Amino acid sequence: MKCSVCGGIITGPYYKDDYGNFACACHLNDNMFICSYCGRIISAKTSMSHKTGLYGYHVKKNLYMCGICGENPVLTTKQIKVCLDKVLKIIRPYGIKIETETISIDTISYKKFYKLGHSATNGLCYNFLDAKGNYSYSKIVVINGVPTIYFEEVLAHELFHALLYQKNIVLGNHTEGFCNIGSAIILDYYNINNNSKQARFLLNNLEKNPDLLYGKGYRELKTLLIKYGWKDFLAYIKTFKNI
Numbered sequence: 001m002k003c004s005v006c007g008g009i010i011t012g013p014y015y016k017d018d019y020g021n022f023a024c025a026c027h028l029n030d031n032m033f034i035c036s037y038c039g040r041i042i043s044a045k046t047s048m049s050h051k052t053g054l055y056g057y058h059v060k061k062n063l064y065m066c067g068i069c070g071e072n073p074v075l076t077t078k079q080i081k082v083c084l085d086k087v088l089k090i091i092r093p094y095g096i097k098i099e100t101e102t103i104s105i106d107t108i109s110y111k112k113f114y115k116l117g118h119s120a121t122n123g124l125c126y127n128f129l130d131a132k133g134n135y136s137y138s139k140i141v142v143i144n145g146v147p148t149i150y151f152e153e154v155l156a157h158e159l160f161h162a163l164l165y166q167k168n169i170v171l172g173n174h175t176e177g178f179c180n181i182g183s184a185i186i187l188d189y190y191n192i193n194n195n196s197k198q199a200r201f202l203l204n205n206l207e208k209n210p211d212l213l214y215g216k217g218y219r220e221l222k223t224l225l226i227k228y229g230w231k232d233f234l235a236y237i238k239t240f241k242n243i
């Protein structure tokens with residue numbers, strides 16, 4: 001077995017990605033990294049984009065993007081609209097209706113986002129109430145420059161936050177878990193319909209997230225979803241009170 005990075009025969013421990021690449025484990029965190037958005041081994045031989053001439057980017061701290069993921073970043077208002085339409089289309093068959101007339105979506109660079117002190121997430125949803133305490137509108141902010149599937153995953157999560165406010169549903173500790181179900185619907189769609197390895201990688205990250213709210217909370221709600229089915233699940237969570 002040949003190493004995709006150095007070309008040598010692999011004799012010791014190695015890393016294997018889903019794209020047919022193998023690499024000696026010794027390269028990890030040395031001169032080779034794994035793409036945080038698709039799981040691909042990042043190197044001149046495995047992730048070079050002929051479009052940009054780049055094979056990878058160091059986004060921030062432990063975040064890396066390969067050249068392939070960097071080929072078509074979501075940046076423009078037109079691209080955001082296409083992503084929003086796609087997300088709404090994917091979630092519609094589940095009986096989830098989000099009122100988008102009251103939601104504005106903006107993007108922000110990683111640099112600015114983290115400067116604002118948001119290091120744990122890639123998007124935010126600000127929800128505003130009127131003087132009577134009823135839902136008024138939402139402002140969603142998503143990191144820009146990320147690949148389409150990832151952007152849609154984050155956007156779906158934030159749209160589910162807005163949905164909870166629109167329907168006046170309080171889920172307490174299960175809020176983030178519920179919003180991650182929105183992300184999972186998007187990733188499931190690309191996994192099943194496009195046989196997307198990227199979607200499978202991101203879904204796996206979601207399923208294995210060790211975080212109490214984003215991971216455990218998600219898995220608990222998913223168990224309920226499997227037990228009740230979509231229609232009854234949505235009816236059931238409306239009865240939740242700060243669980």
Ligand SMILES: [Zn+2]
Nearest residue numbers: 003005006024
């Ligand atoms: Zn090697």
Ligand SMILES: [Zn+2]
Nearest residue numbers: 035038066069
């Ligand atoms: Zn990638």
Ligand SMILES: [Zn+2]
Nearest residue numbers: 157161176179
């Ligand atoms: Zn959230």
